[in-house]
Amino acid sequence: MKWSIGTKIGGGFTLALVMLVIIGMASYRSATGFLEAAELRSHTYVVLGELRNLLSALQDAETGQRGYLLTGQESYLEPYNAAVGTAGQFIDELRRLTADNPNQQHRLDALQPLVTDKMSELRLTIDLRRNKGFEAALEAVQSGKGKQAMDDIRRLITQMEKDEDDLLKARDERLNADAQKMISIITFGIPAAFVLLAVAGLWITRDIVVPLKAITAASVRIAAGDLPQEFTSGGRQDEVGVLARAFAAMTRSLREMAGVAGQIAAGNLRAQVKPQSERDVLGNAFATMVAKLRRTISELTEGVGVLGSAAGEIVATTAQVASGAAETATAVTETTTTVEEVKKTAQLSSEKALYVSDTAQKAAQVSQGGRRAVEQSIEGINAVRRQMEAIAQSIVKLSEQGQAIGEIIATVNDLAEQSNLLAVNAAIEASKAGEQGKGFTVVAQEIKSLAEQSKQATMQVRGILGDIQKATTAAVLAAEQGSKAVEAGVKQSTESGEAIRALSQSIVEAAQAASQIAASSHQQQVGMDQVALAMDNIRQASAQNAAGTKQAEAAAHNLNELGRRLRDVVDQYRL
C-alpha cells in the first residue's frame, strides 16, 4: 500500500463524481426528449385546428350564398363576406405551419386553386342572382360545378388530417420508449453506485482512524501530564506514519524538559538546558527561566537580607506608631467630649438668642404702646394747660368782679357814713326840739344803728373781698405754676416720647441683632453638629487606626518571621 491518504480520499471522491455525471446526463437527455415531443404534439394540434377553420370558412361562404340566392336579401350575404377575407389567410397560415413537411406542402398547392375556384363560383352565382334573377342563378348552381369543387376540397382536407394523426401516433411511441430507458437507468444505476461508494468509504476510514486513535490516546495522557516511555510508528510511510514519528520526538523532548524541571525543583539551578534550535520555544524558555531564576534567587537572597533588617525596623516603628495611635485615640475622645459640651453650649445660646429675639420684639411692641401713651399724655397735658388757662381767666374775671363789688361797697360805706352823720344831726335836732323831739330821737337812733350795721356789713364784705382777692391771687399764682408745671410736663413728656422712640429704635435694632444672633447661633449649632459628627468619625477612625496599628504590629512581626523563613528557603538553592 504505497498510496498516501490524500490519494485514497481523492480516488473515492472521483468515483462518486463519475457516477453522478452518468446519472445526470441520462436524466438530462430524457427530459429534453420529453420537452421536444410535447412541443411537436401541440404543433400537430394547431395544424388540425387550422384545417377545420378553413373548412368552416368555406361552409360559411356557401351558406351565405344559398341564403341570398333563396331570398335575394343582402343581409344573407354577411357570412359570405366574412369568409371571403379569412379563407386566404387560413391557407397562408397552414403553409407556414407545415413548412417542414413536403407532403403537406404538395397537398396545399393542390388545395389553393380549388378554394379559389369555389370562391369565384360563389361570386358568379351571387352576381347572377343580383343582375339576372333567381332563375339564372339556379341554373348556374344546378350545373354542379360548385359541388364538385367543394367535394374535392373536403377530400383533400380529410387526407391532410389523417396525415397529421399518423405523425402524432409515431411520435407518442418514440416517447414511451425513451421513458422506459430512463426508468431502468434510475432503478439499477443508483443502488450500484451506493454500494460501491459505501465500500470505498469504509476502507479509507479504517485505514486513517485506527492509528489516529492511538496517537489521540497518547495525547490525552500527555495532556494529563503522563509522558509515555516509547511510541512506535509501525513503519508506515504515509502521513500517519510521519505524525507518529513526530509525536515520539515530541515526547522525548518533553521528557528531557521534565528532567530539567525536576532538577530545578530539587533546588539545583546549575542544571544546563540545551535548546534544540533557535525556534525551540519551550527549550529557550526553560534556558531563559533557569538563567533568570538564578539571577532572581541571588537578588532574592540580597532582598531577603534587606527585608529582614527592614522588618525589624518596621516592628520598632510600628510599636511607636501603636503608642502614638493610643495617645491620639485618648486625645480624640477628650476632643469629642469637648465638642459635645460646645454643642450643648451652642444649643443653649441659640435658645437664649431666640428668647432674646422674642423678648426684644415684645419690648418693641410695648415701646410702641408707650409712645402712643406718651403722645396721648401730651395731648392730655395740653388739655390740662388749656383748662388751667381757662381757670386763670375765670379767676381774673372773678377778681375784677370782686373789684367792682369793692367799688359798690365803697359807695355803700359812704352812704352809711352819710346816714350816720344824718342820724347824728337828726338826734341833735331832736334834742333841740326837747320833749317833742323825743320820738324823733328814737328814729335817729334807729337810723344811726342801721348805718352802723351797714358799715359793719361793708367792713365784713371788704374783709371777705380781701380774702377773695388773696384767694384769687393765690389761685392765679397756682394756675400759673400749674401752667408752668404743665409746660414742664409737656417738655418732659416730649423728651420721654423721644426717649421711648429712641428706645424703641434701639429695641428694634436689638431685636434684629438678636434675630441675626439666633440665626447665626443656629448655623453654629448646625456646624457644631457637623463637627461633632466629624469628631465621632475621627474617633472611630482613630479607634480603627489603633486597631489597625496593632494589626500592623502583628503583621510586622509576621513580616519579620517571614523574612527569617524566606532566608531559610533561599538558602536551600544551590547557585
Added chain:
Amino acid sequence: MAVDWNAIRDRLKAAADALERGVAPSREEAAEILKARARALAEEEAGTGAADGGSIEILEFRLAFENYGIASSHVREVCPLKAFTPLPGVPPFVLGIVNVRGRIFSVIDLKRFFELPDKGLGDLNKVIILGDSMLEFGILADEIAGVRPIRSGEIQPPLPTLTGTRQKYLKGVGRDQLVMLDAEKLLADRDLIVHQESAA
C-alpha cells in the same frame, strides 16, 4: 392730691343759693334783730328813768384814739370833711375854711390845739359845727360815735394827769374814758378867735 369735686360743687351751689336769697334776711333773722333793738331801747329807757339829777345829751366823737364828748345843745350839725380851703397867715391849729350848704365855717384842728399826736386827714374825717348866739366854727373829729344821753352825775372832775392846754377846756371825765369838753368855754375862748388885725 385728690379733690372732692362733688363737695366743691355743693359749696358753690350753697353760695349761689345764698346770693339768690339776696341781702334780705329771713323772717326769723329780722324778728331777732328787731327784738335786740327793742331790748336795747328798753334798757336805755330804764336807765334814763332811774336817773337822779337829770341827764344831758352829748355828742360822742373820737380824736387821736381817745373818746371825747360834747354837749349836743351847742352842736349845730355834723358833716363830712369833703373839701376845705387852707388859709394863709393863720395859726397851725386853724385847718382852713369849709363850705356847708352855702355857709362858710372855719375849722379848728383840736389835735394840734391840744398838741395830740396827728393821725392824718382822710375821707372819714368829720367836722362838728359848734355854735352859740355869738360864734360859729367847726372842729375836726376823727370819727363820730353818736349822740347819747348821759347822767350829769356820771361826769367827774378831770384827772390830774390830763394836763396841758386842753385842761382848760375840760368839763370832766365819764365812763369808758370819755373826756367831756366844755363847749361853752371853747366858744368863749378868745385864743381861738383869730383877730384880723392882730394877725396882721
